[in-house]
Each structure stands twice: as C-alpha cells, then as structure tokens.
Amino acid sequence: xxxxxxxxxxxxxxxxxxxEEATELLHEERFYxxxxxxxxxxxxxxxxxxxFHFLGVALFETGELEASRDAYRAALxxxxxxxxxRVALSHVLRKLGDTRESLKEGMAALAQAPGDSxxxxxxxxxxxxxxxxxxxxxxxxxxxxxxxxxxxxxxVRATLAEIAGGGIPxxx
Numbered sequence: 615x616x617x618x619x620x621x622x623x624x625x626x627x628x629x630x631x632x633x634e635e636a637t638e639l640l641h642e643e644r645f646y647x648x649x650x651x652x653x654x655x656x657x658x659x660x661x662x663x664x665x666f667h668f669l670g671v672a673l674f675e676t677g678e679l680e681a682s683r684d685a686y687r688a689a690l691x692x693x694x695x696x697x698x699x700r701v702a703l704s705h706v707l708r709k710l711g712d713t714r715e716s717l718k719e720g721m722a723a724l725a726q727a728p729g730d731s732x733x734x735x736x737x738x739x740x741x742x743x744x745x746x747x748x749x750x751x752x753x754x755x756x757x758x759x760x761x762x763x764x765x766x767x768x769x770v771r772a773t774l775a776e777i778a779g780g781g782i783p784x785x786x
Contacts, residue, residue: 630664632665636652639651643675652672656669666685666688687703720736735754758770
C-alpha cells in the first residue's frame with residue numbers, strides 16, 4: 615500500500631520529468647522553444663509548479679518581466695516552499711521596481727533557508743536597489759562567504775567596491 619507521501623513524491627518526480635526537456639532548451643538559450651514546450655506541459659498538467667517556475671525563467675529571459683512574475687507566483691501558489699521560485703520572484707520584483715515586495719520574498723526565502731546563497735544575493739541586491747548600502751553590504755558579504763560561483767562572486771566584489779567608494783552601482 616502506498617502512502618500519501620509516496621504518491622506525492624511520485625507525482626513530483628513525474629512533474630520534474632515533464633519539464634526536463636525545457637530545462638535543456640533553457641540551458642541552450644532556446645527561450646522561445648522552452649516557452650512553447652512549457653505551455654504544452656501546463657496544458658496537460660496545470661498544477662506543475664516546476665513548469666511554472668521554468669516558464670518564469672523563459673519569460674524573464676525574453677524580457678517579459680510581468681509575465682515572469684506571474685509565473686513565479688503561480689509556482690509558489692502550487693508549492694509554497696519552492697525556494698528557487700521564491701528567490702527568482704524576488705529578483706524579478708526588484709527589476710520591476712517593487713523593492714518592497716522583492717525584499718519580502720527574499721526575506722521569506724532566508725527564513726525558509728537561512729544562509730542560502732541565492733537568497734542572500736537577492737536580498738543584497740534589493741537593499742542596494744533601495745539605496746540602503748549598509749544592508750546591501752551586509753547581505754552581499756554574507757553571499758560571498760557562502761562560496762558562490764566565480765563569475766557572480768566577481769560581480770558582487772565589484773559591486774561592493776563601488777559601494778565602498780561611495781557610489782551605488784547600476785543593477786542589471
């Protein structure tokens with residue numbers, strides 16, 4: 615006899631399998647192909663949180679920020695503990711200029727996963743966008759202490775150097 619937890623694990627695995635091709639398309643930077651594929655996945659399974667998350671990624675990469683935000687929110691509605699979707703939502707909200715909500719989502723991610731490097735990065739960039747250099751420095755330094763990938767670490771070090779020099783760096 616299978617338990618409810620086992621059925622949920624099986625459903626989650628099936629949902630992950632359904633988006634595997636899309637993750638490859640995103641990795642290959644074939645964002646429009648990924649969009650089409652993910653829309654098909656969601657047509658067959660409108661409760662696939664992974665599909666909404668990766669739809670958010672594809673929409674973000676094609677410059678459709680509002681739609682990306684909505685896709686990440688849909689992923690979180692289906693799976694409230696989906697950390698990757700919450701961090702991504704924080705970034706897209708910041709890009710949309712909604713730093714209040716961006717900070718709320720970033721802090722929720724940190725409450726869920728204290729010390730998570732991606733959440734620290736999102737919160738640091740949000741504080742920077744708000745003009746709070748002291749808080750930005752605190753979170754960005756904590757991000758660097760987490761041992762991030764070289765490229766992102768280099769960008770954050772440059773950002774911290776600009777903050778130390780008295781400026782507020784441009785965020786992309």
